[in-house]
Structures are given as C-alpha cells and as structure tokens.
Amino acid sequence: MGADALLVVVPYHVRPTQEGLYQHFRAVARSTRLPVIVYNIPGRTAVNLEVETLARLRRDCDNVVGVKEANRDFEHTNRVLWACGRDFLLFSGIELLCYPVLAIGGAGFVSATANVVPGLCSQLYDRWQAGDVQGAVDLHYHLLPLNDVLFVETNPGPVKYALSLMGRIAPEIRLPLVLPSEGNRRRIRDTLAQYGLLQDAAGEGTG
Structure with a gap:
C-alpha cells in the first residue's frame, strides 16, 4: 500500500510568517514526488495561508496541485482559482x-x-x-440543518456522537475532546430523527 498524494496542514501553534509558510511547503514538496495538497484551516492553526503565498507555491513547485480551503472568507476562496489557475x-x-465551491469551479469537498x-x-x-x-442546490439546503448540528461543538465530538446514535x-x-453536552x-438526536437516521441502525434509514 502507498499514498496517492499528501494532504499537508498549515503549521499550527508557532504562527509562521507567509515567507515561513512558503519555505515550509516548498521543502515538503521538494522532498517527495507525490502530489501535495495544502490544507488551509486558519480557525485551528491561527494563521492563514494567503492566496499570494499559495500562488507562489503553485508557480515554484510542480507537485503542489491543490488546496483544501477551510477559510470561511469566501472572497479568499474565490481568489484561489483566479491566482493559481483554473486547473x-x-x-x-x-x-x-x-456547493458554492463547486459552482465557482472547485474540484470537490472534504466533508465531516x-x-x-x-x-x-x-x-x-x-x-x-x-x-x-x-x-445540487436542493441537497445543499437539505443538508444545512445537519451541517449546523454536527458543528454545535468542536468537531469531531458531535460527529462521533451522531455515529454512535446510528449504531456505527x-x-x-x-481527551482533551469530550462528547457534547446533554443539551x-x-x-x-432530534436532528438525526428528522433525517430518519436513528432508524438507520436498524437498516431502515437513508443517508
């Protein structure tokens, strides 16, 4: 078995500069022949990989082929393909x-x-x-309540609790993560019931 690509998260805790981020990802890319997908999640790393830095990596490293973008600023996300190329x-x-990322030409999504x-x-x-x-739009809105409740506390706590209710x-x-509060x-539980997912453990639900 082997990896098809690398998903490499922006370094956390140390809060590097944009130059530091560039040199870090360039070093990773040069150390492998595998495609590299950068994972930008500023809400957890406390530092945002700016579009200009990502575009610089794209220009200088042939195997930096994509990004998993978890910046909630959709203007930032829109500028990624403009700066890095539609491919x-x-x-x-x-x-x-x-759905919005698909609509602007994105390749897909990585979803909890x-x-x-x-x-x-x-x-x-x-x-x-x-x-x-x-x-696709109908499904986007159909999933909204479930998306919201699965992030009511820090992921993956709610997801794991939901899966336990489904018998999975x-x-x-x-620790240090814990299951959600009683409320x-x-x-x-109520949201899963609305989607028919509590019955899924008995083989009757959908999803």
Whole structure:
C-alpha cells in the first residue's frame, strides 16, 4: 500500500510568517514526488495561508496541485482559482461552502458531514457533475440543518456522537475532546430523527 498524494496542514501553534509558510511547503514538496495538497484551516492553526503565498507555491513547485480551503472568507476562496489557475484543485473544507465551491469551479469537498451521510454528500457532487444544478442546490439546503448540528461543538465530538446514535461506533472520544453536552446531545438526536437516521441502525434509514 502507498499514498496517492499528501494532504499537508498549515503549521499550527508557532504562527509562521507567509515567507515561513512558503519555505515550509516548498521543502515538503521538494522532498517527495507525490502530489501535495495544502490544507488551509486558519480557525485551528491561527494563521492563514494567503492566496499570494499559495500562488507562489503553485508557480515554484510542480507537485503542489491543490488546496483544501477551510477559510470561511469566501472572497479568499474565490481568489484561489483566479491566482493559481483554473486547473488547480480547490476542495472545500467548510460544509456550508461545498456547493458554492463547486459552482465557482472547485474540484470537490472534504466533508465531516460525509461521515454521517456519505450517500447524500456524494449525491450533491454527482448531481452537480451531471449538470443537475437545481438538484445540487436542493441537497445543499437539505443538508444545512445537519451541517449546523454536527458543528454545535468542536468537531469531531458531535460527529462521533451522531455515529454512535446510528449504531456505527461506540460513544467514546479521547481527551482533551469530550462528547457534547446533554443539551446538545438532544439537539443532535432530534436532528438525526428528522433525517430518519436513528432508524438507520436498524437498516431502515437513508443517508
């Protein structure tokens, strides 16, 4: 077994400068022949990989082929393909931006919600690819309440609790993360019930 590509997150805690980020990712790219996909998630790393830095990496490193973009600023996300080229692989890392990223020419999305309803998430992508724009938009809005409740507390706590309610895994999570509060557990359970997912453990639900 081997990797097909590398997903490399922006370094966290040390908060490097843009020059530091450029040199870091360039060193990673030069150390491998595998395609490199940068993972920009400023909400967790406390530093944003600016579009200009990403474009510089794209120009200087042939194997930097894409980005998983979890910056909630959609203007930033729009500028990625403008600066890096339309053939650059742009993946959304924000649930509510999965469809919008497809609409501006993105390659797809990496979704925490897909752990709970992989079928619905793949349908959204498939409908867009098939030219069924209205069908993709309908699924985008259909998934909104589920997306919201799965991020009611820090991911992956709500996702793991949801999967436990569906009978997929044990309701356990390693510290320092904990399962959701009692009130949020009720919210998650109620939302899963609205989607018919609590019955899924008995083989009757959809998703």
